[in-house]
Amino acid sequence: MSVRNWWFMIAVGLGVLLNPLNSSMIAVAIPNLQNVFHLNFADVSWMIFSFYIASSIAQPIMGKASDLFGRRRIFLIGLVVVFIASLGAPFSPSFGWLILFRIIQSIGTSMIVGVGMALVRVHITDNQATALSVLSIFLSGAAAMGPFVGGVLLHVWAWQAILLVNIPIVVVSFILAWNMIPKDVPSRSMAEGMTFRNWIHFIDAPGIILFTVGLITLLVSVLSAKSTSHISLAHVGLGVVGLIALAVFARYEFKAATPFIPLRTFLKYPALFRLNIEFMLVNLLYYSLFFGLPSYLQMVRHVSEFHTGILMLSLGLSSLVTSPFAGRWIDRSGPNLALQVSTLLMTLGSIWLVLLNPSSPIVSVCVALAAFGISNGLNNVAMQVALFKASPKAIIGVTSGLFNTSRYFGTILSSLLIGIVMGDQFSAKGLSVLGIILTLIALSLVILSWRRGELGQFEKE
Structure with missing residues (x-):
């Protein structure tokens, strides 16, 4: 350049x-x-x-x-x-x-x-x-x-x-x-004829509003019920409103001309739907560790912010180091084997969280962090390659956008999971419970990835 x-x-x-x-x-x-x-x-x-x-x-x-x-x-x-x-x-x-x-x-x-x-x-x-x-x-x-x-x-x-x-x-x-x-130069042909009403339909404002109201209302319902330690009629009411809004959103998106989330694509290409669900679960696992472990280290093990940041480097650096090697490996062998190894590493990292206790050496958290970091480095490349193989070229822009949305959903769900498990205060017992849940999710991904390998999906072309 x-x-x-x-x-x-x-x-x-x-x-x-x-x-x-x-x-x-x-x-x-x-x-x-x-x-x-x-x-x-x-x-x-x-x-x-x-x-x-x-x-x-x-x-x-x-x-x-x-x-x-x-x-x-x-x-x-x-x-x-x-x-x-x-x-x-x-x-x-x-x-x-x-x-x-x-x-x-x-x-x-x-x-x-x-x-x-x-x-x-x-x-x-x-x-x-x-x-x-x-x-x-x-x-x-x-x-x-x-x-x-x-x-x-x-x-x-x-x-x-x-x-x-x-x-x-x-x-x-x-x-x-x-x-x-x-x-x-902006697209004048589009911009000049774009009225406010057309703009609202163009960005799918009704779909965005329904999605936002449904998701936020549901989150408020679940988190407020957890923080008060009991489920009231108001909590149930909010939850029902949230679910109804999301159901109306899904129905509306199937009919919208330019949908905010093009759900029709999933019906037409089931493999893309399964891949996005898998990607969402992968991010749920990764960000549960990413957001949960720093709070555990500081609030339960009384590690300073500075030393917590240093420990968290093992997560990021292992991911960065893995990515270029993953690219060459996946170019030769396809994404399936890399995804299988990734799910096994996340399973091992989740089990390690279950085994951690207040007397474990602080540095031992680096085992779980490194396992998830290497897994993330593999996923960053393998999932993208799998997406390209599963998606028709004509709609790759749409499917890439859906892929990012699945990432955000996984991140949101990870925070919700931590909030439900930990509640008011982080504890060693809470981390063990979180580790058990993550292990079960990781094992489900192991089954999915190995089953996909047996079917020969996403093999190197």
């Missing part, structure tokens, strides 16, 4: 890393926020829920918006939104305000991620594979280093630092993007 293209990649890379960095740094900050705002884990977990729910909604909308208004414009606006949220959040007068700024931050980072890959594909025509691999390093590196960076910032200052650290990154990315990203 030319020197200008390298600066272009740095501009885009610094922007897109904001989403994984901010979603991962929070893992180490959860116990600190519990103490500052006097909340239990179920309440403070809305820092996780809000970010991923907003991301799952905003990313597909921003992808559509970029087709109308231009990718460069959406990218730059996203950086401004992140700047405002990161500057305002540290001064939040209450936890509710912090959640609001967190949602705004998620929308901003989703604007950037939603168009970052497209910018690279459009403007880097030579050595495109190299450019995409560089962008992948920014994304996976930020996710891997997030807990460590968060731990260091909490150690030297306070929780506000994990928000303010975005500001210099945003400023540098904005200056470079303003100068290096070419001005693009």
Whole structure:
């Protein structure tokens, strides 16, 4: 790539890393926020829920918006939104305000991620594979280093630092993007004829509203019932409302012209549906460990934020180191064997959580972290290859979007699972229960992956 293209990649890379960095740094900050705002884990977990729910909604909308208004414009606006949220959040007068700024931050980072890959594909025509691999390093590196960076910032200052650290990154990315990203011409034929009513249908606003109301209402029902230790009529009522909203959402999506989540695709291609369910469960397992173990280390084993961040490095680094080797292995042998090994590693890591006790050496958590890290490195490549093999080329954009949605669902479910199991306070017994549940889920994935191997699905072509 030319020197200008390298600066272009740095501009885009610094922007897109904001989403994984901010979603991962929070893992180490959860116990600190519990103490500052006097909340239990179920309440403070809305820092996780809000970010991923907003991301799952905003990313597909921003992808559509970029087709109308231009990718460069959406990218730059996203950086401004992140700047405002990161500057305002540290001064939040209450936890509710912090959640609001967190949602705004998620929308901003989703604007950037939603168009970052497209910018690279459009403007880097030579050595495109190299450019995409560089962008992948920014994304996976930020996710891997997030807990460590968060731990260091909490150690030297306070929780506000994990928000303010975005500001210099945003400023540098904005200056470079303003100068290096070419001005693009929006689709005037679409934009000029797009009325407000057409825009509402274009983004599927009714579907988004039904999805948001259903998911949030259901989460509030389950978490509030857990926090009060009893199920009241109000909890049941909220849960019923949530389930009805999600049922209406599913029915509506089958009829929508441009659905928010194209469920018709799953009916037409059952293999894609099974793959997305598997991907959702994989992320449920991974993020249950990712968000649960830092809180266990700090609240049960009384490990500092700094040392928790160092321990969590074994998760991210093992994933980063595994990914390039996984790529070469899967190129030769196909994704099936890698997925089978991955599920076995997650099973072993989950069993290790069950065996941990308050007298276990702290460093022993690295066994579970490394198992899940290597598994994640295998999954990142193998699942993507399996998706390409299962998806018709004509709808690969749609299926890739669904794949990201499945990732968000798995992350949301992981936080819900931790909140239900742990409730008000983390404990060694709670970690063992969590480990048992994760082991059962991992074993179900082992069965699915080996059965798929016997059927010869996703073999190397």
